[in-house]
Amino acid sequence: xxxxxxxxxxxxxxxxxxxxxxxxxxxxxxxxxxxxxxxxxxxxxxxxxxxxxxxxxxxxxxxxxxxxxxxxxxxxxxxxxxxxxxxxxxxxxxxxxxxxxxxxxxxxxxxxxxxxxxxxxxxxxxxxxxxxxxxxxxxxxxxxxxxxxxxxxxxxxxxxxxxxxxxxxxxxxxxxxxxxxxxxxxxxxxxxxxxxxxxxxxxxxxxxxxxxxxxxxxxxxxxxxxxxxxxxxxxxxxxxxxxxxxxxxxxxxxxxxxxxxxxxxxxxxxxxxxxxxxxxxxxxxxxxxxxxxxxxxxxxxxxxxxxxxxxxxxxxxxxxxxxxxxxxxxxxxxxxxxxxxxxxxxxxxxxxxxxxxxxxxxxxxxxxxxxxxxxxxxxxxxxxxxxxxxxxxxxxxxxxxxxxxxxxxxxxxxxxxxxxxxxxxxxxxxxxxxxxxxxxxxxxxxxxxxxxxxxxxxxxxxxxxxxxxxxxxxxxxxxxxxxxxxxxxxxxxxxxxxxxxxxxxxxxxxxxxxxxxxxxxxxxxxxxxxxx
Amino acid sequence: xxxxxxxxxxxxxxxxxxxxxxxxxxxxxxxxxxxxxxxxxxxxxxxxxxxxxxxxxxxxxxxxxxxxxxxxxxxxxxxxxxxxxxxxxxxxxxxxxxxxxxxxxxxxxxxxxxxxxxxxxxxxxxxxxxxxxxxxxxxxxxxxxxxxxxxxxxxxxxxxxxxxxxxxxxxxxxxxxxxxxxxxxxxxxxxxxxxxxxxxxxxxxxxxxxxxxxxxxxxxxxxxxxxxxxxxxxxxxxxxxxxxxxxxxxxxxxxxxxxxxxxxxxxxxxxxxxxxxxxxxxxxxxxxxxxxxxxxxxxxxxxxxxxxxxxx
Numbered sequence: 001x002x003x004x005x006x007x008x009x010x011x012x013x014x015x016x017x018x019x020x021x022x023x024x025x026x027x028x029x030x031x032x033x034x035x036x037x038x039x040x041x042x043x044x045x046x047x048x049x050x051x052x053x054x055x056x057x058x059x060x061x062x063x064x065x066x067x068x069x070x071x072x073x074x075x076x077x078x079x080x081x082x083x084x085x086x087x088x089x090x091x092x093x094x095x096x097x098x099x100x101x102x103x104x105x106x107x108x109x110x111x112x113x114x115x116x117x118x119x120x121x122x123x124x125x126x127x128x129x130x131x132x133x134x135x136x137x138x139x140x141x142x143x144x145x146x147x148x149x150x151x152x153x154x155x156x157x158x159x160x161x162x163x164x165x166x167x168x169x170x171x172x173x174x175x176x177x178x179x180x181x182x183x184x185x186x187x188x189x190x191x192x193x194x195x196x197x198x199x200x201x202x203x204x205x206x207x208x209x210x211x212x213x214x215x216x217x218x219x220x221x222x223x224x225x226x227x228x229x230x231x232x233x234x235x236x237x238x239x240x241x242x243x244x245x246x247x248x249x250x251x252x253x254x255x256x257x258x259x260x261x262x263x264x265x266x267x268x269x270x271x272x273x274x275x276x277x278x279x280x281x282x283x284x285x286x287x288x289x290x291x292x293x294x295x296x297x298x299x300x301x302x303x304x305x306x307x308x309x310x311x312x313x314x315x316x317x318x319x320x321x322x323x324x325x326x327x328x329x330x331x332x333x334x335x336x337x338x339x340x341x342x343x344x345x346x347x348x349x350x351x352x353x354x355x356x357x358x359x360x361x362x363x364x365x366x367x368x369x370x371x372x373x374x375x376x377x378x379x380x381x382x383x384x385x386x387x388x389x390x391x392x393x394x395x396x397x398x399x400x401x402x403x404x405x406x407x408x409x410x411x412x413x414x415x416x417x418x419x420x421x422x423x424x425x426x427x428x429x430x431x432x433x434x435x436x437x438x439x440x441x442x443x444x445x446x447x448x449x450x451x452x453x454x455x456x457x458x459x460x461x462x463x464x465x466x467x468x469x470x471x472x473x474x475x476x477x478x479x480x481x482x483x484x485x486x487x488x489x490x491x492x493x494x495x496x497x498x499x500x501x502x503x504x505x506x507x508x509x510x511x512x513x514x515x516x517x518x519x520x521x522x523x524x525x526x527x528x529x530x531x532x
Numbered sequence: 533x534x535x536x537x538x539x540x541x542x543x544x545x546x547x548x549x550x551x552x553x554x555x556x557x558x559x560x561x562x563x564x565x566x567x568x569x570x571x572x573x574x575x576x577x578x579x580x581x582x583x584x585x586x587x588x589x590x591x592x593x594x595x596x597x598x599x600x601x602x603x604x605x606x607x608x609x610x611x612x613x614x615x616x617x618x619x620x621x622x623x624x625x626x627x628x629x630x631x632x633x634x635x636x637x638x639x640x641x642x643x644x645x646x647x648x649x650x651x652x653x654x655x656x657x658x659x660x661x662x663x664x665x666x667x668x669x670x671x672x673x674x675x676x677x678x679x680x681x682x683x684x685x686x687x688x689x690x691x692x693x694x695x696x697x698x699x700x701x702x703x704x705x706x707x708x709x710x711x712x713x714x715x716x717x718x719x720x721x722x723x724x725x726x727x728x729x730x731x732x733x734x735x736x737x738x739x740x741x742x743x744x745x746x747x748x749x750x751x752x753x754x755x756x757x758x759x760x761x762x763x764x765x766x767x768x769x770x771x772x773x774x775x776x777x778x779x780x781x782x783x784x785x786x787x788x789x790x791x792x793x794x795x796x797x798x799x800x801x802x803x804x805x806x807x808x809x810x811x812x813x814x815x816x817x818x819x820x821x822x823x824x825x826x827x828x829x830x831x832x833x834x835x836x837x838x839x840x841x842x843x844x
Contacts, residue, residue, distance in 0.1 A: 035792070041615045049569060122580040124573050140576050195617040213618075213626050214794035215705055240704050242792035246682060247703050250689045251792075254702045414564035414807045421568065451572030 024258040025510050025530045030233050032511060032530060034259045035240035035248055039214050043194040045179040046116035047123045051522070054176050058521020059219055059236065060204040063180070064090050064109065064158070064173045069515050069527055071437070073170060077104050077180065077203070078158075085165035085473060090158040090173075097224040098182060099202040106152035108180035114138075114145040115186075116177050125177045128435060131169050133161040167473040168438035174520060175436055205231045205526050214241050232513075232529035249506075258508035259523060264386060267323050267504055279325030279504045283518030284433035285334050285442070288379075288394070288496040291426050292457040297374050298426045302367035303404075304493035308353045309360035310401045311394075317499050320393045321386070325502020332442050332489055333482070334434075334500045336518055340475045344439060348483035351490040357401060364402055376405035380425035383410050387429055390498070394427075420454040428454065431501070434519050439482050441519075443469055446494055457494050537832055544824040551820035552602065552813070556595055559812055566613050566807040585613065585809070598813060609814030614806050620814035623799055628818070630705065631788070631795035635781030637711055638719035642776070645723040647769065650730020651762065657735065665727065672724025677783075680717045681790040688713055703792040714791040718784050722776050726769055733765040740764070767838055774830030778823035 024033050040053040045061055048054055064078040078090040096104040113132065116123045119141045130136045133149025149161030162169060172178065185201045186193055194200045197211040205227070206219040219236040221228065240251055248260040249269060262270055262277065270277055290298040297303060313328035327335065331350035339347035368374060379394060381387040391408045398404040406427075411419060420428055432452075434441040444450055447466045448458040465488070468481040489495065505523075507514060510531050515524040567581045582588040586597060601608045609620035649669075653662045688702045701710050737743065738761065746756045785797030796815060803811035 042617075044617065047616065049571065119576045119580050122573075122577045122584065124569060124571055124577065126577065127574075140574065191611070192617055195615075199617075212794065213623075214798065215792075240792040241794070242703070242789055244789050244792070247685065247790050247792055250685050250702045251704075254689050254692055254698055256698070256702065256704075412564070412805055414566065414568060414805075415562075417568040417570075418564045421565075421572070451574065454572075 024252075024255055025508050027510070027530045027532050029235070030530055031235040031237065032233060032258045032508075032525065032528065033237045033239050034257045034525075035242070035251060036217070036238050037241075037243045037248075037261075039217070039241050043200055045176050045194075046112055046121060046181060047125070048176050049124050055521045055523070056208075056217065056219075057176055057179065058204075058524060059206045059526055060200075060202045060208055060222075061176075061179045062096075062204045062225075063175070063178045064092075065170060066174055067517060067520050069513070071517060073174060073437075076174070078173075081170065083170055086162055088160040088162065088169055090160070092156040092158065093226060094156060095226045096203065097226065098185075099207045099222055099224055101224055102182075103155070104180055104182075104203050105155040106158035107155070108182050109158055109178070110148075110150050110152060111183045111186070112177075112179060112181035113150060114148050115181065117148065118145050123177065125175075128172060128175055128177050131162055131166050131172055133163050135163065164471060165473045166470075167475065167478065168436065168440065171437045206236060209235075215239075216241070230527065232527070233525065236525050252506050258511045259514065259525075260506050262323075262504045262506065264321075264323055270506060275506055276509070277324070277504050278507055279502050280516040281325060281327065281334075281336070281518075282433065282501045282503055282522075283334055283336055284431055284501045285329055285332060286429070286431040286498045286501060287329060287332070288498060289428050289430045289455045290457075290493075290495065291423055291428070291455045292494075293423050293455075296423075296426055297371060297377060298455075300367050300371055301492065302363045302370065303374065304496075306360045306363035306367060306402060307398065307404075307496060308493045309356050309363065310397060311496055312355050313498055316390065316393060320389055321499060323502070323504055325504055327500040327502065329497030329499045331486055331497055332432075332445065332495065333439060333486060334442075337439050337442065338437070339439075340479050344479065344482070347479065348486060350486055353490075360402060364404070374404065376407045377426040378409050378424075379406050379427045379429070380409045380411065380416060380419055381429040382416050383412050390429060423454075423456065429498075430454070437519060439479065440466075440469060443482050443485060446489070455494075457492075459488065459492065462488050533832075533835060537828070540828045540831065544821075544828055547824050548817065548821045552599070552817045553595075555813060555816045556598065559807075559809060560591055562807065564807050566809050585610070602817065609817075610810040612811050613808040614802070614811070620810050623811065624796060624814060624818050627794055627796040627799060630793060631781050631784060631797055634711065634715055634718060634784055634787070634793060634795060635777065637715035638780050638784070639722065639773070639777050640719075641716055642719035642722035642726055642780070643769075643773070645719070646726025647730055647762075647766065649723070649727040650769075651734055651757070651765075653727065653731045654734030654738070654765075655757075666731075669724040669727050672720045673728075676786075677717060677721060678786040678790065680720055681714070681787050684713045684717045685790060703790070705791075705793045710791075714784075714787050714793060718780060718787045722780060725772075725776070729769055729772065730765065733768045734761060737761055737764045767834075770830065770834060770837060774826045774828075775823070777830075778819075778826040782819045782822070 036052060038052055040056045041050060042048045042053045043057060045057055048057055062076045064076055065073050066076040068074040077092055077096045079093040081088060081090045092104065092106060094103065098104060113129055115121055117126050117129055117135055117138045119139060126139045134143050134147045137143040138145055138148055151159050153159055180203060182201055189199050192199050197208040200208065202222055205222055205225050207222045208217060209220040210216065210218045217238040221231055221234050225231065240257065245263045245266045249262065249266045251257045252260045253273060290304055292299050317326045317328045330352060333344055335343065335345045337344040379391055381391045388410060395406040395408055398406055409425065419425055432442060432445060444466045446453050446457045446462060448463050462485060465481040465485040469478040472478050511528060512531050513528040515527065516522055517524055567578065579588065586594055601610065612618050612620055612623060649665050653665050656662045685702050688700050692698045692702065700712060704710050743756065743760055746760050782797065784795060785801045787793070788795040788797045799811055800815040803815060
């Protein structure tokens, strides 16, 4: 009896888990295999928030516009568009189709946007739609979803009314939350929408052909995709899902996957194996954020200035992180952010503090005079090994240079967030990744109304500058405001930039055309190909 | 026998209820907020999320709702917090069979190996094979499975590189070849434990009167070993097999992690890290019930193997 049961169990497994592909790249069939660190938690585009879901969605869905291989906006479902200060009109291509052959229409966008803003949907990224007229009021439950400033004059013309002039609106529409959703399909699936390969309908370059939870997720070229002639790969197979970085490296060495990220540990092994290591700047900035709430020692500017004059980001990058690709942090605005005509960094060079121990000590003695007694400062960090290393470095630095005592508070993900929100810290190790290609994706972070301003920094002048940049469509006016804002961040020592994140990865030499992106799906295999 | 089984089942249900209650209380004591994520959300969105998961109600009421939903015949653990469109029941249904197969193979390895090596060490007591095996046993008991997992995988990588062909896959799931290394690694600890147990119980029975009688009767040593010694010595091994099956089936999360196996163990661990309330409750109660059931099953089976127990 037991034997029979075992045999049955075994046969169940065999039927459900298909044969794993033999090689990582195959020229003849144009197939690649790679691995994910976790399974995409949310493939409902209206609710997706995480990097893995965004990566998969970017391959199987398409918005009005998309990013090309150089990171520039290029037509997607919309053939062309016109944006004015108060509205935007999109003309949709007639050959854009869903994976069941039905056309993608303007109504699919309207449905998705209204649904994402509906407070009942509870989408965490609804705020990215606030550029649309009445969007915020709808999201707050003050207006019905039908009040949203978007209409379809016919199936292929989408007219958007904007809440206010917004120079980067077109870039927003490339974002996941702006992807179309077809009402009849969505309603037919109920709460199961996007839970499995068959519970989702696709309009991107690929479709999910098979999805075995936590085991594999295979994508096949979408025969209905309007631009299918630009797509070379026939299949992208994700046959392994695990967060174990060493397993990824072993799979790569064994020739099972064509692409994998490395961390501090596996990096050394990859070096010994003489593998060719690539690096890429993710565009995210990591920094120490101070608690500015009254009563906290760190609300004293002199303490913050003292720390500013002893902390050297370059040393942190070289000695603590010690993997290629990271850049010393200089400002809240990473180096890639665009300015008026060239890079923001070149047009508005960030002010930098000289490492000056005497000056730092002077600031500290001013602080002591004002505060009388400086309690040990609580440095809140995540429980990852790299965060611990950084915390220890900061702790040692401040103690040896300034005699400042730091208590490191290591917390798991959810606990750290809870403490950040309630203000239970003096300094917190934080980071910010861009959502869209505009300076504002970073600029409003320390505005008094921003819920992600966890240190509760408030400065009316900062708020004013954010509003100037928000309300104007003149690039020069906006960038000037952001330049001033960058100066305030430095003068007030609002945060302490640590580093701009770089990541390192391995890629099969026969796999070409993989795009690494600062925003949107990353890595992007859409236009990749296998060479002979 | 029937009354005994029923009694055990009732006690089992109470145990599971206790596990559920203790987990529920402990989970709500963990600092942190299950609904919080990288990006902060407005109050309205938060209220809607709380409503969806019933977190807007007082904790005592949440507990009662949870208990009533959990009741057979149709237990429902709700929807996952991290995968908002998957039911916890589906997660268990999809991933427990994988853990079960892995566990079953591991326990097969462990039992066969444990009995074989245990018997060998007893036969060759205080001679070289005994010393070698007992040294390996100490190693097997003291080295945690994640070390074996990493070493096992590295071994496969090197073997495959040596023969220039991916003979045994280094990770993944799907065929018997995929299962070999992970189940071996997972079973090593139990195999070591069983070897030791088997050895001592073999040595215990070797001086019993019935063995002497058998020898006096002139039975062949093989026959004595198989029919008299092994059958009697194996009883303690079967006793601990129940909890061991449960432990292996539920404790494979590290092995699942290293070998990229889609088992339930990783959901169990991730749920705790992510404070995914519904998945924590679902997996704990399910595993708890499974453990209890395994212990009861083995106790009942014991009666069939050893008639002396049945008579009592």
